[in-house]
Amino acid sequence: MSARVGRGALWAFCALVGVWLVAPALIVVPLSFTSKASLKFPPDGWSTRWYEHFFSDPAWMSALWTSLEVGLLVTVVATTLGTAAALGLTRAKMRGLALVQGSMLAPMIVPGVVLAIGVYAVFLKLQLVGTLMGFVMAHTVLALPFVMIPVTASLSGFDRRLESAAASLGAGRWTTFRTVTLPLVAPGVAAGALFAFVTSFDEVVVSLFIQSPYLQTLPVKMYASVTRETDPTIAAAATMIIVLTTSLVLIATFFVARRSRAHQ
Amino acid sequence: MPTSNDLAARGAGIELTGLTKRYGDFVAVDDVSLSVKPGEFITLLGPSGSGKTTTLNIIAGFDHPTSGELTVDGTAIAATPAHKRDMGMVFQHYALFPHMTVAENIAYPLKQRKVPKARRAELVAAALATVHLGEYGHRYPRELSGGQQQRVAVARAIVYSPRVLLMDEPLGALDKKLRDWLQLEIKRIHGELGTTFVYVTHDQDEALVLSDRIAVFNRGRIEQVGPAEELYERPATLFVARFLGESTILRGDVTPDGIGVCARLLRAPGELSEKAGALVVRPERLAVREAGFSPDSEWNALPATVTGEIYLGSSRKLELRLPDGSSALVREQAGSLSDARGGDEVTLTWRVADSVLLPDSPDVEAVLT
Numbered sequence: 001m002s003a004r005v006g007r008g009a010l011w012a013f014c015a016l017v018g019v020w021l022v023a024p025a026l027i028v029v030p031l032s033f034t035s036k037a038s039l040k041f042p043p044d045g046w047s048t049r050w051y052e053h054f055f056s057d058p059a060w061m062s063a064l065w066t067s068l069e070v071g072l073l074v075t076v077v078a079t080t081l082g083t084a085a086a087l088g089l090t091r092a093k094m095r096g097l098a099l100v101q102g103s104m105l106a107p108m109i110v111p112g113v114v115l116a117i118g119v120y121a122v123f124l125k126l127q128l129v130g131t132l133m134g135f136v137m138a139h140t141v142l143a144l145p146f147v148m149i150p151v152t153a154s155l156s157g158f159d160r161r162l163e164s165a166a167a168s169l170g171a172g173r174w175t176t177f178r179t180v181t182l183p184l185v186a187p188g189v190a191a192g193a194l195f196a197f198v199t200s201f202d203e204v205v206v207s208l209f210i211q212s213p214y215l216q217t218l219p220v221k222m223y224a225s226v227t228r229e230t231d232p233t234i235a236a237a238a239t240m241i242i243v244l245t246t247s248l249v250l251i252a253t254f255f256v257a258r259r260s261r262a263h264q
Numbered sequence: 265m266p267t268s269n270d271l272a273a274r275g276a277g278i279e280l281t282g283l284t285k286r287y288g289d290f291v292a293v294d295d296v297s298l299s300v301k302p303g304e305f306i307t308l309l310g311p312s313g314s315g316k317t318t319t320l321n322i323i324a325g326f327d328h329p330t331s332g333e334l335t336v337d338g339t340a341i342a343a344t345p346a347h348k349r350d351m352g353m354v355f356q357h358y359a360l361f362p363h364m365t366v367a368e369n370i371a372y373p374l375k376q377r378k379v380p381k382a383r384r385a386e387l388v389a390a391a392l393a394t395v396h397l398g399e400y401g402h403r404y405p406r407e408l409s410g411g412q413q414q415r416v417a418v419a420r421a422i423v424y425s426p427r428v429l430l431m432d433e434p435l436g437a438l439d440k441k442l443r444d445w446l447q448l449e450i451k452r453i454h455g456e457l458g459t460t461f462v463y464v465t466h467d468q469d470e471a472l473v474l475s476d477r478i479a480v481f482n483r484g485r486i487e488q489v490g491p492a493e494e495l496y497e498r499p500a501t502l503f504v505a506r507f508l509g510e511s512t513i514l515r516g517d518v519t520p521d522g523i524g525v526c527a528r529l530l531r532a533p534g535e536l537s538e539k540a541g542a543l544v545v546r547p548e549r550l551a552v553r554e555a556g557f558s559p560d561s562e563w564n565a566l567p568a569t570v571t572g573e574i575y576l577g578s579s580r581k582l583e584l585r586l587p588d589g590s591s592a593l594v595r596e597q598a599g600s601l602s603d604a605r606g607g608d609e610v611t612l613t614w615r616v617a618d619s620v621l622l623p624d625s626p627d628v629e630a631v632l633t
Binding site for chain 2: 159161162164166167168169170171172173175176179183184
C-alpha cells in the first residue's frame with residue numbers, strides 16, 4: 001500500500017520536473033502562432049503571419065544565413081581541431097599533459113561574459129569585430145571542449161592494436177587514421193560535430209560583443225528584437241531553432257543507436 | 265579455382281645481431297643474435313617477460329632496438345617503418361577491423377598495395393580457401409567464433425604473399441581442442457606457402473609441434489637455439505632442460521671423475537669447469553630395477569623409493585624419492601612396464617650417455633615458478 005503511494009508520488013514528482021524542464025521551450029511554440037502583435041500568453045487568435053514576416057524580412061533572413069554559415073564553418077573547424085586534440089592528448093606521454101587538457105576545456109568553465117570581454121578587446125585590435133572570420137574563431141574556442149569530450153570517450157574504447165595491425169598490413173599513419181581509427185570513433189566525432197554546431201548556433205553572449213549592425217547571428221538579432229520591438233517574430237524564430245536542434249539531435253541519436261546495434 | 269599456390273612466396277632470411285632493448289634500467293632484450301633461414305619456421309619460446317614478444321615487435325617494426333642490427337635478406341631494416349616492411353603479422357587477439365566484413369579485412373592489405381580490383385577478389389578467395397573459410401567473406405568478424413576469427417587474421421596476413429609471417433601467441437586465446445587443430449593448420453599453411461614464419465609462444469608443446477627450430481628465451485637472452493630434438497636431448501642450460509619437457513635433475517659437486525649425488529659418485533658424460541653441477545635425465549631414459557641391482561660401467565645407479573604411480577594407458581609415470589630427499593620421474597612405455605609399485609624400494613638406473621651434465625643455476629626455479 002505505502003509502496004504504491006510512494007511510487008505514485010515519485011511519478012508525480014518526475015512529471016513535475018519534466019514539465020519544469022520542457023515548459024519554457026514549449027510556451028514559445030503557441031506564442032509564435034498568435035494573430036496579435038504582442039507576446040501575450042495564451043494568444044487570443046491564431047495565424048502564421050509571424051513566420052511570413054520572418055521569411056520576408058531581409059534582416060531576419062540575413063541573421064539566419066549568418067548563423068547557419070558560422071555554425072557550419074565552426075562545425076568543420078572545431079570538429080577537425082577537437083578530434084586532432086583528443087587524439088594527441090590521449091596518446092601523448094609528456095609532462096604538463098593535465099595542464100594542456102585543462103586549458104583546452106577551460107572555455108566550458110570560464111564565464112561567457114569574461115571570455116567575451118577578452119575576445120572583444122583582442123578582436124577590436126585585429127579588426128575582427130563584425131566579421132565572419134571573427135565569429136568562426138570565437139565560436140570555435142567555445143565549441144572545442146564539446147568536441148574533445150565525446151571524441152576522447154570514443155578513443156578510450158578504441159583498441160590500438162588495430163592500428164598496429166593496419167601498419168603491419170602496409171597502411172601508413174594517415175591511411176590508418178582514415179580507414180581504421182576514424183570510422184571506429186565516428187560516433188564520438190559525429191556527436192562532437194553536432195555539439196559544435198549547436199554551441200555556435202545558439203551562442204549569444206560572445207556574439208553580442210563581436211557583432212556589428214552589418215553582421216548579426218540569429219540569437220543576436222533575437223536579443224535585439226526582444227529589447228526593442230517585442231514583436232512575435234522572435235517566437236517564430238525560436239520555434240524554428242527548437243525544431244532544427246531537436247531534429248538534429250534525434251537524427252543523430254537514431255544513427256548512433258542503429259550503428260551500435262549493428263556492431264554488437 | 266583459387267588455391268594457396270596464388271599466395272606462395274619465397275621466404276626471406278632474417279638476421280638479428282646483438283639486438284638490445286632497454287626501458288630505463290630494465291633490459292627487455294639483451295644482446296640477442298639469431299639467424300633465421302629463408303622459409304624456416306622458427307619459434308621464440310619462453311616464459312612471460314622473457315623478451316620474446318619484444319623481439320618479435322622489433323622485427324615487425326612496432327618497437328625500436330636500443331642497439332643492434334636487424335637485416336632481412338641482407339638489407340638493414342631497423343630504420344624502415346612497420347608499414348613498409350612487407351611482413352605479415354597475426355596477433356593474439358585477432359585485431360580484425362570490426363567495421364569491415366571478412367572479405368574487406370582480407371582485401372585491406374591488397375588495397376594498400378594498389379592491387380587491381382579483379383585480382384584482389386581472386387586473392388581474397390584464395391586466402392579464404394587456404395584457411396577453409398570460403399563461404400564467410402560477407403560476414404562481419406563479430407559473427408565468427410574465436411577460431412574462425414584467427415583464421416581470418418591468418419588469411420589477411422598471407423594474402424599479399426609477405427616473405428615473413430610473424431605470429432604473436434596466435435592461439436593463446438583459444439581452447440585446447442581448437443588450439444591443437446589450428447596448430448596443424450598453421451603447419452600446413454607454412455608448408456604450402458614457403459614463407460618464413462617467426463612464431464612466439466610460451467607453450468612448449470606448441471613449439472615442439474610447429475617448429476623447424478626453437479629459440480628458448482630467458483630474461484631477455486636466448487639460452488639455446490636448435491631443432492626440438494636437439495633442445496630436448498641435449499639442452500645447453502638447466503633452464504632449457506626445465507622449460508622444455510620433464511626431467512630429473514640431480515644436483516651435486518663436480519669432480520674430474522663425475523658428480524657427487526646422494527653421497528655417491530655418479531659418472532657424467534663430460535666435464536665441467538664449474539663446481540656446482542646438475543645431471544639431467546629425461547623420464548623415458550630412466551629405468552627402475554630391483555633394490556641392490558648393480559649395473560655395468562656404462563650405467564649409473566641410485567637407490568630410490570617409489571612414492572607414486574600414474575597410469576596413462578600408453579605409458580606409466582613413476583614418481584620416486586632419492587636418499588637426499590629430491591625427486592625423480594620415470595616414464596615406462598606400455599609393454600615394458602616394471603613391476604614396481606608405490607612404496608617399493610628400488611634401484612634407479614640410466615645409461616651415462618643418456619644424461620647431460622650442466623652448470624647448476626639456482627635461480628632457474630625462481631624464473632619458472
